[in-house]
Amino acid sequence: MKKTASQSKSKHKLKSRSAKKPKRISSFSARDRIIRLINSSLDIDKVLHLSMLLMEKTLNATASSILLHDPEKNELKFYLATGAKKDALKVIRMPADQGVAGRSLQTGRTLLIPEASKSPFFYKQVDEKTKFVTKNLIATPIPIRGKRIGVLEVLNKTHGTFSHQDMLKLKTMAAEISVAIDNARLYDEVKHAYIASMLNMAKAEKYRDHDTGMHIERCGEYAVRLAPELGFTPRELENLRVSMMMHDIGKVAIPDAILLKPGRLDPEEMRLMQTHTTKGEEILGRAPHLQRAVEIATGHHEKWDGSGYPRRLKARTIPLTGRLAAIIDVFDALSSKRPYKDPFPPEQVFKMLKENRGTHFDPEILDLFLSRFTEMREVYQGMA
Ligand code: C2E
Numbered sequence: 446m447k448k449t450a451s452q453s454k455s456k457h458k459l460k461s462r463s464a465k466k467p468k469r470i471s472s473f474s475a476r477d478r479i480i481r482l483i484n485s486s487l488d489i490d491k492v493l494h495l496s497m498l499l500m501e502k503t504l505n506a507t508a509s510s511i512l513l514h515d516p517e518k519n520e521l522k523f524y525l526a527t528g529a530k531k532d533a534l535k536v537i538r539m540p541a542d543q544g545v546a547g548r549s550l551q552t553g554r555t556l557l558i559p560e561a562s563k564s565p566f567f568y569k570q571v572d573e574k575t576k577f578v579t580k581n582l583i584a585t586p587i588p589i590r591g592k593r594i595g596v597l598e599v600l601n602k603t604h605g606t607f608s609h610q611d612m613l614k615l616k617t618m619a620a621e622i623s624v625a626i627d628n629a630r631l632y633d634e635v636k637h638a639y640i641a642s643m644l645n646m647a648k649a650e651k652y653r654d655h656d657t658g659m660h661i662e663r664c665g666e667y668a669v670r671l672a673p674e675l676g677f678t679p680r681e682l683e684n685l686r687v688s689m690m691m692h693d694i695g696k697v698a699i700p701d702a703i704l705l706k707p708g709r710l711d712p713e714e715m716r717l718m719q720t721h722t723t724k725g726e727e728i729l730g731r732a733p734h735l736q737r738a739v740e741i742a743t744g745h746h747e748k749w750d751g752s753g754y755p756r757r758l759k760a761r762t763i764p765l766t767g768r769l770a771a772i773i774d775v776f777d778a779l780s781s782k783r784p785y786k787d788p789f790p791p792e793q794v795f796k797m798l799k800e801n802r803g804t805h806f807d808p809e810i811l812d813l814f815l816s817r818f819t820e821m822r823e824v825y826q827g828m829a
Pocket residue numbers: 703704705706707708709710718746774775778779783784785786797
């Protein structure tokens with residue numbers, strides 16, 4: 446989605462960045478992952494389009510639109526539309542305080558207009574430009590996290606006009622659509638952050654780029670496998686996955702000389718390395734949909750007994766996601782080769798995790814993790 450100003454700005458920044466250094470993407474696997482992330486965002490439009498068609502069928506409407514609010518220009522613009530005039534609509538914008546759609550956006554109410562031509566609110570200019578004749582319509586706001594981000598409309602009932610029942614159904618559908626849009630925006634922001642970090646990592650040709658890429662993906666996978674037992678709802682899982690995938694994103698700010706050092710880090714290097722947690726917070730903190738990712742980036746090196754970094758948080762003052770990430774991250778790090786170490790065998794990894802129950806790791810989450818150890822190993826091997 447190319448909606449808000451901050452998003453188009455970040456898009457622009459990335460474009461100029463990659464334009465300067467196009468050869469730096471040296472790994473196909475990194476590029477594949479980027480393409481997959483971009484596609485997962487575009488797929489959302491397909492999902493939305495399908496749900497609009499379904500909605501039209503359910504309500505016997507001949508057309509429908511999703512209008513999104515552009516707060517900077519205070520306009521509503523047609524993001525998706527169906528029906529004969531859909532292409533003409535794409536370029537049309539209307540003031541956010543006018544029309545039936547504008548009124549629905551401003552008041553938060555679902556409006557049923559049985560005769561558009563007689564409604565004082567109806568914004569005729571849209572029909573004039575598209576040559577569509579709106580007879581009747583319902584408009585309902587699309588709420589996301591307490592804000593109204595746009596309006597969903599259905600137009601022209603095939604026989605007669607829309608009913609009160611239809612209004613209620615449309616309201617329910619707007620809530621569902623809002624979840625899809627929210628996810629799309631999340632992916633959009635994640636995508637930008639991810640591309641930036643991938644480009645950065647790809648700079649280091651010797652770096653186990655592929656390995657790190659899979660580390661990122663595995664961490665997301667372990668998390669969504671365990672999360673249902675920790676109280677996460679199915680809707681929260683994708684957000685958790687991408688948030689977990691970015692736990693080390695702050696490492697893009699760590700000099701290669703430290704990041705890729707084959708031996709032990711000296712205390713000053715270690716101090717610098719540890720700033721990857723707070724750097725991650727800075728990078729992700731600007732994105733409004735990534736609060737969970739911020740928690741994980743800052744929380745994944747905290748320890749249950751309060752001896753971790755960067756804030757020396759203790760026990761349950763560490764966010765749940767951070768406590769989960771700590772276990773996942775160490776499990777994967779111990780199982781893998783690093784520039785500074787060889788992999789440990791699974792039995793040793795199991796033992797090392799268990800030895801740190803209640804000191805480094807939250808005992809309850811660790812028990813859950815160890816009870817699923819075989820499955821976690823399968824994830825590791827399946828995504829090696
Ligand atoms: P990482 O390699 O992803 O490791 C993440 C965490 O896994 C580490 O956090 C540590 O808790 C655990 N871990 C990794 N390898 C070992 C190991 O051999 N033994 C034990 N007991 N635990 C291990 P930590 O220590 O805060 O390190 C954070 C990051 O700093 C590491 O991420 C890595 O990028 C870097 N790092 C840490 N130690 C060294 C080192 O000696 N040399 C280099 N070049 N980098 C290091």
